[in-house]
Amino acid sequence: MTKQMFRIAPGFEEIMPQEYRDLVTHGPYDRNVGVADLGTFKELLEEHPLCAGCGLALSLRLFLASLPAPADTVVVGSTGCSAIAFPQVGLHNIHGLFGNQNAIASGLKRALKLRFPDQPKDVVVVAGDGATADIGLEMVMHSWFRGENIATVMLDNEAYANTGGQESGMSPRGTVLNMAPTGKKFEKVAMPEIAREAGCAYVATTSPLHARRFEKAIRRAILVARDVGSTYVQVFCPCPTNYKFRPDETLSVIRKREKEGVFQYREYITPQAQEYLAAVEGEKQ
Amino acid sequence: MIEQRVARTAGEVLEPARRERRFMTGSEAVKEAILRSNITMAIAYPITPQSESMHLVGDLYAEGYIPDYFRGESEFAVMSQVAGAAMGGVRVFTATGGPGTLRAFEMFPCWAGMRLPIVCCFFTRGVNSPLSIQPDTIEMAFLLDTGMIMLHAEGAQDLYDFTLRAFAIAEQTDVHIPVGVFADGFFVTHTREMVAVGPPDLKLPPYDPHRSPVPAMDMEGVPVRHMRDPFVMKSNFISYAAHASWQQEVMAAAERSRKYVHQYLGGLLETEDEDADILIMAAGTAVSQSREAIQLARAQGIDVGLVKFKCLRPFPTEEVQHLARRARAIVVPEFNRVGWLAREIKAVVDDNSRVVGAPRVFGGMTMPSEMILAQLKACVPATR
Amino acid sequence: MYAAAKVELSRCTGCKLCILACPDPNVICFLADDKKVKVDVTRCKGCGLCVAVCPKAALALEALTESEPART
Amino acid sequence: MKRSLIRMSGLGGQGLVTAAHILGTAATKDGLVSTVNPFFGAEKRLAPAESYVRISTEPIHQRGEVLFPNIIMIFHPHVITLGKCYTMPFFDGLQPEGIIIVNAEGELGIGREDLDKLAALGARLYSIPATAVAVEVAETELATNMAMLGALIGVTRIVTFASLREAVLERFGGAKFVASGTTAALDNVLAAKFTKMAQLVDKNMAVMEAAAEAVQEHSLAAPRKGGCHVCGRQG
Incomplete structure (x- = not known):
């Protein structure tokens, strides 16, 4: 996309909403901005209805600021809290159904590859833990088996938050949630390991606590997906509403897990992806 | 691989100057249609009795006629994948049937709501x-209200023609909703008969995403609040009104397709002796069985005509009302337990006690013409 | 009764940690000339994450009053 | 209008689908109208399978199973003896003066009661040791279906040998044929047996011609010695 596309026709500036004008005058398209520049440009996400202190919302903000080419990025989402925020995102984004996000993204990416062979169009899946590890796992894994050129980002808030806090495959063992009234009986689904075994070229776990590290994982995942193969980033972003902590504790909850060693930052890169990243990251510097 | 030329108009492919008659199965008729359809992608998943058709579409990919083709992981996934591809702005094709249809079901109303011109x-x-x-045509009962246009092929010739023409109907700017082309498993897919096909070196003009009433999801257009169901995540009057009007618009798109069904299929239905005392109204294989029954009935002096439904969505309401006005009885033979076609007809005709929802055959049985004849005979005393 | 974050400008060093901790977009902006941050109180949901991360205790949650300036 | 409605009953793997395809193709090459369709369950070898061929001088509309055939071809004795068939008994629906051709060596396994019913219909019953002919002439029992077709021609001359030859060539001659996975696997076995396509076609034609000669009619009349099996009266 060129910025020309959404420029306001002369004479119509007055009737366009302020948010749109802001996006045109100082939005992130075609500008090399990142999370370090947050606060200095108009973000792609407009006011969203997610809860105060939402770790997922914070992750979405950081995610959108991390995109290597926002003007050519299409996001495929799924049912869940992130789907409530996505109608307010200044990108083409698709809400298909619950769980089929990686299937839709597979078809979309292939179509865009055929239509725009010389112009990278980044197709990124952003979905919750329920959509990724439970109801959509089959389609997530098969997109990886096929090596689709898409990045999959799981916003792991460890529950079905949008429907009122039910246990998901990513809830920690023992957690008492709706539909797990005596506590969850099994461990978090080992998604990073599954991703690696399923053939992902790049796998990372991260959290919004460390914004720069978060940005690096997202950028790497998207770049590797462009040319090497499927990639996966798992973002730990706790939910104050359903885990019943104060909204200002979201980041300290992550820090606590980090200290306990329960949550770890990990990165797995195939040699081919490593080589690719060395080339593109070297280019940048 | 045959060097193909893009036709100047769709009509060159849909109504070719000359046709070649070949002995082939319904599955092969699908292949022949897809060969001439200029699709960009096809995605497959096996299920009897569909599998052969998508094997053959796969062969077209291997031969270089289709740029991309793969096997998805389930029907739900495949229907999602073709949706993704269609949103990406390309012409796509897939096929399924029976349990596969039901497994994928959640996607069908979405296709219509997303205004995707998918042909399935x-x-x-x-x-x-x-x-x-x-x-057994029971799955059609479930699909009647998904928003898609529904065409029902009687045999392999219809299947070839309807599949090609479905693209022309689906992709009209004022329509742009999915078209389901239905054919009875085995009776059509596995039956070999003569099919007249157009020249293989001519294909449809390509799909133009810029003629879509909703933009392709390719970040080549204005991105702000760009979602196919933009307001449903809000809880206010305007969001409900937007959702409601969107649904009406999808219904209106189907209504607007009528003129194209007339243009490309010559009407939503076909008739034979429409002024007869008794009318058989049928779709799919039941039409074929009825044709034989009518010959037997006429030999016995029974005055019977035939109404063949080619298009079930949109439903030919006015046509049926007009045809029914003089008929003393309307016999509706069906290959399913629920009798959805009889239901549809009963819902629109005056004095619907004239509509006989029989015979019905299901569970894999065939419908002998004699069974329809018996039903026609049973109508005779009442009509004299 | 709503609360929003307020900045005590004299304490703000412009480290931007609050901007990276806020779950809502376009709430806290960075004033490049002053090297300080500014909160758009009409967008702030009052979660307090910025307050929690500020190393200089330059942010605090305050109740919004009726006379709060309308968003421009 | 002359119309032949043919029902082939046998077991999966015997080549009924292929036989029906070749017969229907040959009919169209003779300028007749034909439709062909198979009917089977979740396909596997040795399960019941049927194929239907309709041949006419006029358009054919009716689809699906042939319920009222005038020709029935039984590819395997189990159709009769074990009821591996979609109709019970195997000749259910046979039209008056219909024809039955059974692949059998020796006894056909049809009970007296059924023979009487066939006699009442004015049916003609034939047998052909199709598998034996296939093994003898083509050295493979996979040509059983060809022998069955040969027997049919021997009895009815429904299509010409010239058209059959063309149809066989088309079917095995490399043109892509839509076959189920199992049939495709059998095709490969065949291809390995006959390195040259022409040889395969010749062998198939030889099987058909031999079978056309070997087909034998069976009398449906009750054996004289026992007299009428219902009333016991002699003569």
């Missing part, structure tokens, strides 16, 4: 437990 063949078969792989 449905090769009908039994879906209920106990398991059957045999012909």
Whole structure:
């Protein structure tokens, strides 16, 4: 996309909403901005209805600021809290159904590859833990088996938050949630390991606590997906509403897990992806 | 691989100057249609009695006629994948049937709501437990209200023509909703008959995403608040009103397709002796069985005509009302237990006690013409 | 009764940690000339994450009053 | 209008689908109208399978199973003896003066009661040791279906040998044929047996011609010695 596309026709500036004008005058398209520049440009996400202190919302903000080419990025989402925020995102984004996000993204990416062979169009899946590890796992894994050129980002808030806090495959063992009234009986689904075994070229776990590290994982995942193969980033972003902590504790909850060693930052890169990243990251510097 | 030329108009492919007659199965007729359809992608998943058709589409990919083709992981996934591809702005094709249709079901209303001009063949078969792989059109009852246009092929010739023409109907700017092309499993897919096909070196003009009433999801257009269901995540009057009007718009798109169904299929239905005392109204294989029954009935002096439904959505309401006005009885033979076609007809005609929802055959049985004849005979005393 | 974050400008060093901790977009902006941050109180949901991360205790949650300036 | 409605009953793997395809193709090459369709369950070898061929001088509309055939071809004795068939008994629906051709060596396994019913219909019953002919002439029992077709021609001359030859060539001659996975696997076995396509076609034609000669009619009349099996009266 060129910025020309959404420029306001002369004479119509007055009737366009302020948010749109802001996006045109100082939005992130075609500008090399990142999370370090947050606060200095108009973000792609407009006011969203997610809860105060939402770790997922914070992750979405950081995610959108991390995109290597926002003007050519299409996001495929799924049912869940992130789907409530996505109608307010200044990108083409698709809400298909619950769980089929990686299937839709597979078809979309292939179509865009055929239509725009010389112009990278980044197709990124952003979905919750329920959509990724439970109801959509089959389609997530098969997109990886096929090596689709898409990045999959799981916003792991460890529950079905949008429907009122039910246990998901990513809830920690023992957690008492709706539909797990005596506590969850099994461990978090080992998604990073599954991703690696399923053939992902790049796998990372991260959290919004460390914004720069978060940005690096997202950028790497998207770049590797462009040319090497499927990639996966798992973002730990706790939910104050359903885990019943104060909204200002979201980041300290992550820090606590980090200290306990329960949550770890990990990165797995195939040699081919490593080589690719060395080339593109070297280019940048 | 035959060097293909893009036709100047769709009509060159849909109504070719010359046709070649070949002895082929319904599955092969699908292949022949897809060969001339200029699709960009096809995605497949096996299910009897559909599998052969998508094997053959796969062969077209291997030969270089289709740029991309793969096997998805389930029907739900495949229907999602073709949706993704269609949103990406390309012409796509897939096929399924029976349990596959039901497994994928959640996507069909989405296709319509997303205004995707996907063409999908449905090769009908039994879906209920106990398991059957045999012909049964019950899945069509479930699909009647998904928003898609529904065409029902009688035989392999229809299947070839309808599949090609489905693209022309689906992709009209004022329509732009999915078209399901239905054919009875085995009776059509596995039956070999003569089919007249156009020249293989000519294909449809390509799909133009810029003529779509909703933009392709390719970040080549204005991105702000750009979602196909933009307001439903809000809880206010305007969001409900937007959702409601969107649904009406999808229904209106189907209504607007009528003129194209007339243009490309010559009407939503076809008739033979429409002024007869008794009318058989049928779709799919039931039409074929009825044709034989009518010959037998006429030999016995029974005055019977035939109404063949080619298009079930939109439903030819006015046409049926007009045709029914003089008929003393309307016999509706069906290959399913629920009698959805009889239901549809009863809902629109005056004095619907004239509508006989029989015979009905299901569970993989065939429908002998004699069975329809018996039903026609039973109508005679009442009509004299 | 709503609360929003307020900045005590004299304490703000412009480290931007609050901007990276806020779950809502376009709430806290960075004033490049002053090297300080500014909160758009009409967008702030009052979660307090910025307050929690501020190393200089330059942010605090305050109740919004009726006379709060309308968003421009 | 002359119309032949043919029902082939046998077991999966015997080549009924292929036989029906070749017969229907040959009919169209003779300028007749034909439709062909198979009917089977979740396909596997040795399960019941049927194929239907309709041949006419006029358009054919009716689809699906042939319920009222005038020709029935039984590819395997189990159709009769074990009821591996979609109709019970195997000749259910046979039209008056219909024809039955059974692949059998020796006894056909048809009970007296059924023979009487066939006699009442004015049916003609034939047998052909199709598998034996196939093994003898083509050295493979996979040509049983060809022998069955040969027997049919021997009895009815429904299509010409010239058209059959063309149809066989088309079917095995490399043109892509839509076959189920199992049939495709059998095709490969065949291809390995006959390195040259022409040889395969010749062998198939030889099987058909031999079978056309070997087909034998069976009398449906009750054996004289026992007299009428219902009333016991002699003569």
